[in-house]
Amino acid sequence: MSEADASTTAAQRTGLRVRVQKFGTALSNMVMPNIGAFIAWGLLTALFIESGWLTGIFGSLDDPHGWVAKIGGWGAFENGGIVSPMITYLLPILIGYTGGRMVHGNRGAVVGAIATVGVITGSDVPMFMGAMIMGPLGGYLMRKLDALWAGKIKPGFEMLIDNFSAGILGLILAVLGFFGVGPLVSAFTRAAGNAVNFLVNHDLLPLTSIFIEPAKVLFLNNAINHGVLTPLGTAQAAETGKSILFLLETNPGPGLGILLAYTFFGQGAARASAPGAAIIQFFGGIHEIYFPYVLMKPRLILAAILGGMTGVFINVLFNDGLRAPAAPGSIIAIYAQTPGDNFVGITLSVVGAAAVSLVVAGFLLKIDKSDDGDLAAATAEMEAMKGRKSSVSSMLTGAARGPITDIVFACDAGMGSSAMGASVLRRKIQKAGFADVTVVNQAISNLADTHDLIVTHKDLTERARQSTPSAIHISVDDFMSSPRYDEIVELLGQTNTAADTKDVVVEEDSASTPTPASNGGVATAPAPTLHALALESIVLHGTATSRDGAIDEAGRLLVDCGAVEESYVAAMHEREKSVATFMGNGLAIPHGTNEAKGAIVRTGLSFVRYDDPVDWKGKSAEFVIGIAGAGKDHLALLNKIAKVFLKADDVERLRSAQTAEEVRDILTGA
Structure with a gap:
């Protein structure tokens, strides 16, 4: 084979691996948000089925009419209870809903859930695979349909078209699922x-570790785990109360053994960081933390395979299984799903897997005469394979992150305060010479764990952290002149290379500079439109004496000029309950919640000036600007307003x- 052919083949393999990783990640993203429901079902199964823990205490097999039997759905209540409906309907519908939402928001979620009901009723097994197909399919087709008539519907008919198109598409997909997809997935x-x-009957199941353990290190495990093992294991658990398939990938023993081997026999940074990594891996369930240690010494994959095979063999020997998926792969999550008579076997499987992995990895490290390896480089390689930053990489390397290029200013609605804050921060960053850094605004509900740095009001930081655990999080309480903005610029100085500031031009006209799109992208903002701030919506002497009164006054101006419906004013108050919209420099910009965008008729702003500043949660608000943003055409005007309030002369x-x-x-x- 020529060098060119070899290069082509390698590229094809890499491309295939990346596609499988993305597929696995998509499956994982459908399952992981619903793990709580799986846990609830697993506990109900353990407590209330015919062989459950509470049956022998409060129930009686001789009296199949008791409350335990009623909940568990056995005896006289064989077709009722809670356990069976949850696995038959609730769990697949949740997965289908989540899959549709991933593709096309709430509309995709609804259609995905409808389509999932079709495959559920058209099959005779728990329809997790069918839900993973129909949910994203429903979201994708709904997105395509919406794109066909985007901007072409006459005003007043939007709700009618939206509701009927979703209903009709859901009907078609439900029928397709019932007659087509459901039976096919059942057969598979x-x-x-x-x-x-x-494999179980011929004692071959331990051999699956030959494939599963290397797949974990290459981040292909999600495709195997959530695409095959979770659906099959759940179907098996529905019949027998447990499944060994839930233990094939989640056993923390092999990774624990490798980290302990580095603790005892490693050197340098790897040895120093291994004990902490072992705690995170074993109790936190974040298995990826040991992947760089294997990538640094690839032969250690043998230790993971042999440890995994040992764990599976012990589980087969003791006929072990879990009631439901254990996620993350923590010993705590595993024990939470362990049936009462399986604790001994599962504990031995974890200990045995760790022991074998420790012995093999320790031996390989002792005979290895090569350099200790570069843990930072191995961590970078892991992140490259993963396709995004690892939430635990800084713990391994102790080093600062790479260049920060993607900053998101997030708030509840992604409409007002985040747009103003992003505008201020963007100008500071541009003036500092970091031309490669983008700053956009976005609603917290739309955040994905792909951004480098997230800026939020201090009351929203924890909420944002749940969606983006891998990002750096900065909290502010003054959107216009927070000292944290200068700290961000200093952080960029540590991680990025600034351009020569004399070559950096910060445009004064916001119409010609990139502005943040509400969906997180960067859009070119149109020139500020004067009709967004009508003269009749400007009041020079406000009459309100409280924050709530000022919100009512600004909101009433928006209603009177036809920009919003009455319900939007209530949403402005609701927004204020979660996070104050005081921006700093005497400015407050009340606006509605993300859910209230349907009450916006057109983009509109109102302006109220108070001779006696209004108390705004401990701050003095002299200027109140009400905001209702439909699309992006208000962002350029907000950019202008932000610049005004940064200059004392303009104020x-x-x-x-x-x-x-x-x-x-x-x-x-x-």
């Missing part, structure tokens, strides 16, 4: 189940303005 599930039974001009025209000219830069 039965065939795969027969294959697993063959003083607003304070002394005598007419609504003067106020509008100052705010729009006219």
Whole structure:
């Protein structure tokens, strides 16, 4: 084979691996948000089925009419109870809903859930695979349909078209699932189940570790675990109360053994970091933390395989299994799903796997005469294979992150405060010479764990951290002049290479600079439109004496000019309950919640100036600007307003303005 052919083959393999990783990640993203429901079902199964823990205490097999039997759905209640409906309907529908939402938001989620009901009723096995197919399919087709008539529907007919298109598409997919996908997936599930039974009956199941353990290190495990093992294991658990398939990939023993081997026999940074990594891996369930140690010494994959085979062999020997998936792969999560008579076997399987992995890895490290290896490089290689940053990589390397290029300013609605904050921060970053750094605004509900740095109000940081655990999180309480902005610029100085500042031009006209899109992208903002801030929506002498009164006054101006419906004012108050919209420099910008965007008729702003500043949760608000943003056409105007309130002279001009025209000219830069 020529060098060119070899290079082509390697590229094809890499491309295939990446596609499998993305497929596995998509499956994982459908399952992981619903693990709590799996745990609830597993506990109900353990407690209330005919052989459950509470049956022998409060129930009686001789009296199949008791409350335990009623909950468990056995005896006189064989077709009722809670356990069976949860696995038959609730869990697949949740997966289908989540899959549709991943592709096309709430509309995709609804259609995905409807389509999933079709495959559930058209099959005779728990339809997890069918849900993983129909959920994303429903979301994808709904997105395509919405794109066909985007911007073409006459005003007043949007809700009618949206609801009927979703309903009709859901109907079609449900029927397709009932007659087509459901029976096919049922047949595949039965065939795969027969294959697993063959491996178990012929004592071959431990051999699966030959494939599973290397797949974990290459981040291919999600495709195997959530695409095959979880659906098959859940079907098996529905019949027998437990499944060994839930233990094939989640056993923390092999990784624990490798980390202990580095603790005892390693050198340098690897040895120093291994004990902490072992705690995170074993109790936290984050298996990826040991992957760089294997990548640094690839022969250690043998220790993981032999440890995995040992664990599976012991589980087969003791006829062990879990009631439901254990996620993450923590010993705590595993014990939570362990049936009462399986604790001994499962404990021995973890200990045995760790012991064999420790012995083999220790031997390989002792005979290895090569350099200790570069843990930081191995961690970078792991992140490259994963396709995004690892939440535990900084613990392994102790080093700062790489360049920060993707910053998101997030708030509840992604409409007002985040847009203003992003505008201020963007200008500071541009002036510092970091031209390769993008700063966008976005609603917290739309965040994905792909960003480098997230800026939020201090009351929203924990909520944002749940969606983006891999990002750096910065909390602010003053959107206009927070000292944290300068800290961010200093952080960029440590991680990025700044351009020569004399070559950096910060545009004064926001219409020609990139502005943040509400969905997280970067859009080119249109020129500020004067109709968004009508003269009749500008009040020079506000009458409110409290924050709530000021919100009502600004909201009423938006209603009166036809920008919003009445319900939007209530949403402005609701938004204020979660996080104050005081921006700093005497400015507050109340606006509605993300859910209230349907009450916005068109983009509109209102302006109220108070002779006696209003108390805004301990801050003095002299200027109140109500915001209702439909799309992105208000962002350029907000950018202008942000620049005004950063300059003391412009704020003083607003304070002394005598007419609504003067106020509008100052705010729009006219």
